[in-house]
Amino acid sequence: MMAKIMTTITASITTTTMAEPEAPPNTFWRNPRWWRAWAAAGFGPMFVVFCVLALVSGALVWHLKGPDVFWQALQEDLAMVWQTVPRVVVAVGAASILWVLMPREKLSALVGRNAGVRGLIFASMAGAVTPGGPTSAFALLAMLGAVGADRGTLVAYISAWATLGLQRILIWDMPMMGFDFSALRFAATLPLPVCAGLLARALPITLNLKEERRLRDKL
Amino acid sequence: MNIGTIIMGAICAGLIVVVLRRGREPSLDALERWLEQFAYVIPQLAVALLTAGFLAKLIPGEFIAGLLGPEAGWWALIIGAVAGPIIPAGPILAFSIAALFERAGATPEALVAFITSWSLFTLHRVITYEIPLLGLSFLRLRLLSVGLMPICAGLIAAGILRLIG
Numbered sequence: 001m002m003a004k005i006m007t008t009i010t011a012s013i014t015t016t017t018m019a020e021p022e023a024p025p026n027t028f029w030r031n032p033r034w035w036r037a038w039a040a041a042g043f044g045p046m047f048v049v050f051c052v053l054a055l056v057s058g059a060l061v062w063h064l065k066g067p068d069v070f071w072q073a074l075q076e077d078l079a080m081v082w083q084t085v086p087r088v089v090v091a092v093g094a095a096s097i098l099w100v101l102m103p104r105e106k107l108s109a110l111v112g113r114n115a116g117v118r119g120l121i122f123a124s125m126a127g128a129v130t131p132g133g134p135t136s137a138f139a140l141l142a143m144l145g146a147v148g149a150d151r152g153t154l155v156a157y158i159s160a161w162a163t164l165g166l167q168r169i170l171i172w173d174m175p176m177m178g179f180d181f182s183a184l185r186f187a188a189t190l191p192l193p194v195c196a197g198l199l200a201r202a203l204p205i206t207l208n209l210k211e212e213r214r215l216r217d218k219l
Numbered sequence: 220m221n222i223g224t225i226i227m228g229a230i231c232a233g234l235i236v237v238v239l240r241r242g243r244e245p246s247l248d249a250l251e252r253w254l255e256q257f258a259y260v261i262p263q264l265a266v267a268l269l270t271a272g273f274l275a276k277l278i279p280g281e282f283i284a285g286l287l288g289p290e291a292g293w294w295a296l297i298i299g300a301v302a303g304p305i306i307p308a309g310p311i312l313a314f315s316i317a318a319l320f321e322r323a324g325a326t327p328e329a330l331v332a333f334i335t336s337w338s339l340f341t342l343h344r345v346i347t348y349e350i351p352l353l354g355l356s357f358l359r360l361r362l363l364s365v366g367l368m369p370i371c372a373g374l375i376a377a378g379i380l381r382l383i384g
Contacts, residue, residue: 042257054266064277073276076272085265089261096249097238100249141352163368176315181321189372
């Protein structure tokens, strides 16, 4: 089982490195379908849901509190949007560049190899710098579990990703809550993933990770 | 322009220089992701902020301040920690709500507990990623070992605030 996973991982790493020189140049901006997908992602169902929520809450304010309060609230809201949105745009850009620059395979290799408190510290650091949303973090976590990382490492990694994730701090904490608050939250949470990892190792319960299910196994 | 904006701008400018020096393909990959993430985040964020602002007018500030403000004392930490995971939404809504709480007078330590517990245990992420990929056994282990983390974080934050005055 483990050997199989290791070979698939090394195979995928070698194929990506092999394929790189031959990969076609990225010309996404010339593809009209890319832009259509872009518009659909930005103004899709979730956007409509948020719009409906805004309209309903706005209408409630108008109805319950009167037009004066409504216009005042709208003015304050637009000021808030004007303050926040440019900062988030810059933060999203920084996070995208980080995602491209970060060597993700090296990250998981580093975490898998180390044990002890050192391993927990490495796992927390890896969790903090793992770019991308839950898809990439949980995929990496499942991979760590599959290659046999201990449960303390797994808990420390995902806790650090959730609470200390630099990308989330960059995109959300700093633009929306301010620098002081982000620094406070970062400092207050800093030691906790390692503590949680130690606690997870000490707990007298058994852990059965789900086996990876592939479509090809069902064929 | 505050210090956070300046730091962020500097980080972003530095990263742009680094990725441009890597060559054309990495730069284009980064640009593509930037535009993608822009589409996923910005339109929703703008409308979510509007919603949060209207909600702030509807929910009396005293109500939130009573639950999460200084009057609530240590209860504010527990209420913040419990309220976090209940918000089954991504960061867009969660942080809009956190900003709303902040304006309504929630204490920093209660906000730390709220954001920490949201980021650790938000329901939709547990349901869509954790249980399918790792299973209930891992969730149980995590609840037992990480469960108190939001309140610990809030207590440490309160300690830091006392220390620096």
